[in-house]
Amino acid sequence: MNGSPAHHNLFFYGDDGSLVDQVVPFLSEGLANHEAVVIVLDPRKTALVRDALGRIGRRVASIDRDGYYTRPEDALAGYDAQVRRYLKDGAPRVRVFGELPLCRTNEDSDTWILYEALLNPAFAHHPVTIVCGLDGREQPDRVVEGSWRTHPTAAPTPCGAARSPPARRAWGLGGRDRLSRAAATSSGLLAGSSPTGRTAIATALRSRRCATTARASTICARRLAACSPGRRPTKTSRPTSAPSSSASMSGGGEASPRTGSN
């Protein structure tokens, strides 16, 4: 069981044209595979993407970014519930293109980068493909830099396979040094791949949140700890199905008492 889904990708862009060019094929491919397809964007970009999708645009569900991303815990729980609902309704997979809310302060940036890190273990056992859009025009450097660390694969084409470091470089705004720094620190915290990493996430969240939030983060960390000890993230691995561990992560839900195989 891998701690980081190969399907949590980053798409970095700087203008509306490339957003539409890359995201429309990604979303329509999902529709063609009968997947549940969701966008989490601000109203302007939602309209832009829907228009570009044409007549199939209405098949894409949209969530308002700013209403959804209030707190990381909330967003994670919301995503989890939503994904389970889609799968229960028969979707073979869930495909998401989403963007973080605007981060105006350093604290905001750190909070949402931690959220991105949490997404990796949280969705490791769900059949999801998440591409996070990162608009270079909107987000501060701190978010850009953190995003490189929190996404197992960063790609100019969201639907493409894992990209090699040269491709990542080609898409980095800040050039080589920023990326190599990101790569150097990308092991521990990012995927919650070690117990220390998980504790660090919880501690970091706790330190900047009120008591209620801290409790939620502890629960969150405990649930993450419940998933099997993670191995090093590898680029080729795919999230595998593991009913027992994914059920325990969500605190029950669809846990089945019988998991015998045929």
Add this chain to the structure above:
Amino acid sequence: MTTTAGAIAIRPGEHACFRFQRQEERERIADAFMCVGLRLGHRVVYLCESRDVDATLLRLTAAEPDVASALRTGALEVRDANTVYLDGRSFDVERMIAALRAEHRRALADGFAGLSVTGDVVSALGAAEAEALVEYERRLDEEFGDATQVLLCQYDQHRFETGTLVEMTEAHHVEVSPPLATLDPTGALAAARVHPPETLRLAGDLDFENVAGLLDYLDANVHGPLRVDLADVAFADVAGMRALRGSRHQQLTIADASEPVRRLVGLLGWDTDPGVLVAA
């Protein structure tokens, strides 16, 4: 077995489609469709691009022993899609539907039990606008429901915009795209996606020899309750039935079942299992 074609989960009266990426997939599914049509006593019209007519004839004659006699009796016609559909003129939904109706009448007049048509849509209607194609498929789905006709449309995935493919597929209520129709390498078991409601239909032999592909498919695609239609399952064993619960033991609804399946449902105790719902 001398034939390469196996089961196909399409029923008389249906308008089905499949999307393919590789030529082998396409041939396998179309050939299975042809064999089933011939077994039903239908006239089978196999449409392809004009340059492929001869190659298709050769391939079919070599692969299927019955093909040569079917060609002689007129039970099988391999034809250039363009002449059938377009006849040198531009694409028109009404004229196409009229052409299909005429084919159907002709098959019945010639003494066949019905008409089975399969063809690569793009080779026939290459010049048409995507929107007109979608309209055509929707009309076909509404107009054709007679048990003496079966239509199987083929879509080359490389030749359509993804958005168009989505709409085209939705216009057919039965889809047999790979890996559905090709679940089992020997062709003994085949599947179709039928909607609404979203149902997995199986046809052929559901037994320990053939379930590997089904298990993989369920693992990758089904994460919630599963609704299956097993009316076309000719043979089933316990391993085959248990495969339907998948590795997750999901809630199973059996919408319809053949006699062998019903017997096993009783033997397995599924009729009293809360995890299985068997429709009457």
